[in-house]
Amino acid sequence: MNSRDAILGRIRAALRAPAPHAPAPALAAELFPPLRADEALPRFAREFAALKGVFHRSPDANDARAWVAGLAARRGFARVAAAPDDLCRDAVSGVPGAQTLEREACGAQLASFDLGVTACDCLVARTGSIVLTAQSGFGRALSVLPPAHLVVARRAQLVGEIREALQLLELRHGKMWPSMATFITGPSRTADIEKILVLGAHGPRELYLLLLDF
């Protein structure tokens, strides 16, 4: 007998002994106090800032381009790689030398960039999280390998709760999931040394969100 069948056989045998008692059905209660629709954006901005992310809300495309160009100049981002996505391409169009990646750009080569620019699937107001996949993030590496990450999102992509974000992913990708989906909550961090918070452990030290509110 192979180990698969042996293990499954043992599981079935073990489960023949009934549990002493089944748990009382838990209430289908919400875990968090409900967020009103008008609270979602301020909540996201507050949580994102508390995590040391930098949030900018643009009223129009010119403002968005100018803000990204200003950011790149201020932070000295010389090598900027953007996902081949309309929002991203437009956002970096004011940055001298910014590259829009091609399909075959991959993995390790992205290590030499200063800033990765991606889209996302949605934003979670409750926790200030950005949700992206190997599709919206243009692969797995662009959002984690360069030392800074800029996400370009539309206002309409904001949802309230983690549960809604999971439902949205399921709805959008349920038939053909990308191989990676991730909830990004703040820049890469560690507190392994004396519980002292240090940003930029292995992933991006800086995390920016450009919210297009138009």
Add this chain to the structure above:
Amino acid sequence: MADAHERATVLKATATYTSKVAETKASFLDWATGRRQLHQRKWEAIHRLDFHLETFERRATARGARVHWAEDAAQACEIILEICHRTGAQKAVKSKSMITEEIHLNAALEEHGIAVVESDLGEYIAQIRGEPPYHIVTPVMQLTKEEIAATFHEKLGAPRDATAEDLTKTARRVLREVFLAADVGVTGANFLVAETGMIAITENEGNARLVSTLPRVHIAVAGLEKVVPRLEDLAGFLPMLAVSGTGQQLTGYNTLLGGPRQQGETDGPEEMHVILLDNGRTRLLADAEQREALHCIRCGACLNVCPVFKGVGGFSYDTTYQGPIGSVITPHFRGLREWKHLSYASSLCGACSEVCPVHIDLHQHLLRNRRNAVDAGHVGAVEWIAFRFWAWAMRSPFAYELAARAGRIAQRLSRLLGVEGSLLDPARAWTARRAAPTLAPESFREWWRKRKASERKPS
């Protein structure tokens, strides 16, 4: 046993943890209901474990992942070595995972000439110091930054007065090269989502994302019990794991991985393997009374609140999983006779059961382990006789008093002659490492009788 310095460092870390947890717990509407929900979801998962695992296997396979089943540590290591050999892998990089500690993977890889480097900062520090992780979530909880700086000075030439920030930067620089050069990336898994055939990994540093992205082969090792039926189950598990683990609202990265690089994707590994490990878990499952210990999501909360853990320190357990949960499950994994002592090293204060986010009655399971050890006859003759005598004496006032008096005389005599703690001491097993409390010169009953007598006397 932990020394005073180590104990102070651990107490400081757990105090920081406790205050952060209190802050984030306050954002929940009703934490207690949340615990009941998670308990129920895990209960459902565990009580149809075969069904959910088969669903996971089918879905993951359909996405191009390969699912392997390992009976024990040796078989899991064998499978991993086979993958390494077939793909010609020389260098492995790992993200934090307790299950690869459980199977002693690093030793197995090194024995076969495959270099392996830990990439979680805490685990990396532990690895270069040649120590096992001290705590399932906080691997170097017992070390101060000065001690870590000294290690980095010795091994990597970092300055002796490096700050936590400097040390993190040094590790980032060194490990960046490791990520880029590795052939194989090994991770654990916090959850296996049956419905979608994906694994979920929770981390803060981004190293698990790199480990599962850059090397051409990704191997995830997971305990059988990690399966959850639905994707939406994570809506409860992820925030409650974050709060209980580190006092965060949500951990930095919660990543779902399903399969290797898919058609049309620009990067990711060529192969993804998931190894489902038994290694004693079906034994625990067969114990209907204790099977809820398989609900554990390894958040580490029970360690952080445990007075025993904080007193003796993580190394004293000599187990993969320390603290109350380790004391509960280790006897099932490694044998009750050799590991029952952990269940006795508890004050049964119940702090662990109180904080557990999946509502495992940990201290009751410690008691059950004790009972099972007695029932199985894993008790020495002296202990057996002593407890029979104790039970008899406690039920007879006369015998109790007699024994107390005899004890007082015996203690005085033993101290006078210097027997206490020496080889001649019949209670040496106890007194060799502990200071025996001095029996009161007068018992309460004697004092009470005297008092009554004096009250009756006319003044």
